[in-house]
Amino acid sequence: MKTCVLLVCMGLSCVSWATSPEPSAVVQVELSHVRAGGSEQVAGETLQRYTFEPAAQPYVRLTPHQPWRAAGEWRVRVQNAMPWAVTLSIDIEGTAGAHLTATVGLPAGPAQTLVVPLHATSPRAFGMQAGPPMPVQLDGQRVVLPTTVEGASTLRAIRAVRLSMPAPQAEQVLLIGDPGVAAGDTLHQAYAGIVDRYGQYTGGRWPEKIDSDAALRAAHAHERARLAGLPAETRDGRPGVPDPATGWFHTRKRDGRWRLVTPDGQPFFSLGVNAIAADGGRSYLQGREWMFRDLPPAKGPWRAFHGEGDSRRDTGAASGLAYNHGRWFDFYAANLYRVDGADWREAWRERARQRLAAWRFNTLGNWSDEAIARGHGLAYTRSINIVGDYANVATGYDWWGRMPDPFDPRFEVATERAVVVATQGVRDDRWLLGYFADNELAWAAPGPQGRWALAIGTLRGDPRSPAKQAFLAMLKRKYGDALRLGVGWGIGVTRWEALAPAGFQAPVPEEAHPAIAEDYGAWLRAYADRYFRTVAQALRRHDPHHLFLGGRFAVRTPEAVAACARWCDVLSINVYADLPGHGMDLAALHRLDKPVLITEFSFGSTDRGPFGAGPVPVWNEAQRGEAYARFLAAAAADPVIVGAHWFQYADQPVTGRLLDGENAHFGLVGITDLPFAGFVEAVQAANTAARRRP
Helix, strand or coil: CCEEEEEEECCCCCCCCCCCCECCCEEEEEEECEEEEEEEEECCEEEEEEEECCCCCCEEEEEECCCEECCCEEEEEEEECCCCCEEEEEEEEEHHHCEEEEEEEECCCCCEEEEEECCCECHHHHCCCCCCCCCEEECCEEEECCCCEEECCCCCEEEEEEEECCCCCCCEEEEEEEEEEECCCHHHHHHCCCECCCCCECCCCCCCCCCCHHHHHHHHHHHHHHHCCCCCCCCCCCCCCCCCCCCCCEEEEECCEEEEECCCCCEECEEEECCCCCCCCEEECCCCHHHECCCCCCCHHHHHHEEEEECCCCCHHHCCCCCCEEEEEEHHHHHHHHHHHHHHHHHHHHHHHHHHHHCCCCEECCCCCHHHCCCCCCEEEEEECCCCCCCEECCCCCCCCCEECCCCHHHHHHHHHHHHHHHCCCCCCCCEEEEEECCCCCCCCCCCCHHHHHHHHHHHCCCCCHHHHHHHHHHHHHHCCHHHHHHHHCCCCCCHHHHCCCCCCCCCCECCEHHHHHHHHHHHHHHHHHHHHHHHHHHHHHCCCCEECCCCECCCCHHHHHHHHHHCCCEEEECCCCCHHHCCCHHHHHHHCCCEEEEEECCECCCCCCCECCCCECCCHHHHHHHHHHHHHHHHHCCCEEEEEECCCECCCCCCCCCCCCCECCCCECCCCCECHHHHHHHHHHHHHHHHCC
16 A cells, blocks of 8 residues: 655635635645645646546545534535546545545536535435436536535534545546635535426436427427327237237247237237326425426416325335425426317327337336226236235335235235225226236345345234234244244244244344245245235136236345246236346246236436436436347347336426435436437337337
């Protein structure tokens, strides 16, 4: 390791907003795998040159002669002297061992002010999952700041600040100067006025962005002209030998390949889109009105697009999310009204039908407006949403809530009720593809031991928990004596009562005690079997014709997937990866020999307005189309995959959707309902190729 210490007098120039940084006449500079160069005059200010060498974590550590008081924010002038962006990690060392850490991307170009809030924060504190892109222009200055700062909630004083780069592969040069603290709230300024009247990000530019009602209507008129005359037929599936017509969608396996089959007996590869709905543009206003510009008033025709709600709930998705209740505005629906007036909803539905046909989709995915499909020869899906006062089990993941307890008799009652609601009015509709049960249940948790989270969570539960009682009964049948269980698990248990209390710390499976994993696996199979059997039997009682499409797995275990395969007609899996085989175990699915429907996949970028790019980001809009084509080609070629559904139809609001603040660029269309032309052209070509594949 190469370290040197310099004493540097750093003259501070003034900044033009809030309060100038508190000066620190002498700063000690410690270098590790960094070479110090001379000072340079850049646009009238003095900056120090530093060359970061290839190493695991080269850094510059700045220590003031007297600790900085930890109030407001820490600021430093910095210029990236490379022709590309670099990643800079910041570690603010407080007294008593407290730390704040953050990461920023420094773009190439002129000097900018790096500003770090001196408190933990994230975009969730502003009601959204991803924050605005950096840098931003504030009062004529280029400012870059991290929207996420982790660590201590408060600092009393700052002992030092370390600026480092994570494993650069070549030398990187930064010019640094002007460290200090100042009062102010630059982060608040970065979020101020970020959304215009159309729901677009005010700080960005992209080809589909509009700036007036006239431009919005003209762009839609141009698209209508292009869609006019295109065929509306969307039912055609893949080439292949037809089956006898059954009147319902069904599955069949021929020549080693699974396929969906239409009611008329034609092979069918389901190409769907999720969330084709007019209410996806809702975002909370209450308490953060300062983020929005030129909102229409809550009166007259605009009143219909204002509303009130409350998304506060005990789930992982809502944890730490501010601005999650009160007044909201629906930007997407308001833009539809601007385009088509009072009859906007039916005009939008017809436009969606035409687009789906033109883009070669044939299925309406989950959470979509069924009126688009029903009566128009377009396949669609439905959800069985099981809600009730039944018991539950916590896995520690619980993103959408705790796991339903299928051993609770109240769960069976709730399932029956949910199935009655889901099947009402559609039992005789031949274009209903089938039903999903719930969505992304917490069958597992993240991490290497996450597979066992449901078993461990069950044993941690209350003694009255039906699931816990069922698990203990299973263990008693196997071991008889609690002492035998204790020996098998390597724990000091001699009485069954020791496992009964709430909060029981069940052991983690280990190689020395294989019985733990064996017993946990048996319980996971029993749990999943009970859940899927309950739903399947209720569904068959009320609708014996349509497909049971499974449980829309996100996190999952082999035991849960196998149980689903036993009771469902099709396995549904949400896959967020560059290729299907990188997001699910295709070899295991082939062994199960059950058709698989990919019910969510997506690729996002940050160059079309919304701040988030989702779980599988790509660099730009063009790469979204390339990623879509690669993924779909791989899915269509696999012998167990019978379809793929894109998530989702329209972009999410810049400031986050009501449900959980998610604000990603996933859309085929933007918040103004205008298609992203290059992307949908790539989608259309990929869909056409998938439908022609034998």
